[in-house]
Amino acid sequence: MEQPGEKGPDWYDASFDAGGTGARHYTESEYYFLWSVIVDRIQTAAARSILEIGCGTGQLARLIQDNVACRYIGFDFSQTRVDFARKTYPDLSFVQQDAFQTDLFTTCDYDTVVCTEFLEHVEEDRAVLNKIRKGARFYGTVPNFGFTSHVRHFNNQDEVRSRYADCFRDLRIDRFLADGKGKAFYLLDGEIR
Secondary structure, three states: OOOOOOOOHHHHHHHOOOOOHHHOOHHHOOOHHHHHHHHHHHHHOOOOEEEEEOOOOOHHHHHHHHHOOOEEEEEEOOHHHHHHHHHHOOOOEEEEOOOOOOOHHHHOOOOEEEEOOOHHHOOOHHHHHHHOOOOOEEEEEEEOOOOOOOOOOOOOHHHHHHHHHHHEOOOEEEEEEOOOOOOEEEEEEEEEO
């Protein structure tokens, strides 16, 4: 049995199923309920430019672009997923970059950062948050459950606040149930400090 913990891009490339959930329309994704909330908040905040960390196959990017008039660039360290996103959504901008090595945080124009299904997968999650431009609006998610590629999960909103509050000026944390068994996601919404 594989040990839980941080995985490299090769693991994500190998685990990608081009005919699986990442290839479906965003309305068929198990995350659609949560992505819809994020898009609603992006609309309300009148975001002009978005940088997405861990864009994967581009489903959330397409949902954003279908509902918000803004510039968008997404990056992921999985070349396979970025290639799929580029092929599937050629009108959007996707690049293969590592969050710990990219210069996009300083060279890209953005006022909003979207970061779903990423922070729980890396040991140095706070180091990535510290790379984001001060004053940028942040929408990100973390789970309350473990998985092979997770390095952490959170039992409640207080644990989320304890880990991330000092990275934000006005952190709001909402809990969203994902199923009837208690699986949930915490949505972080705040301005980067």
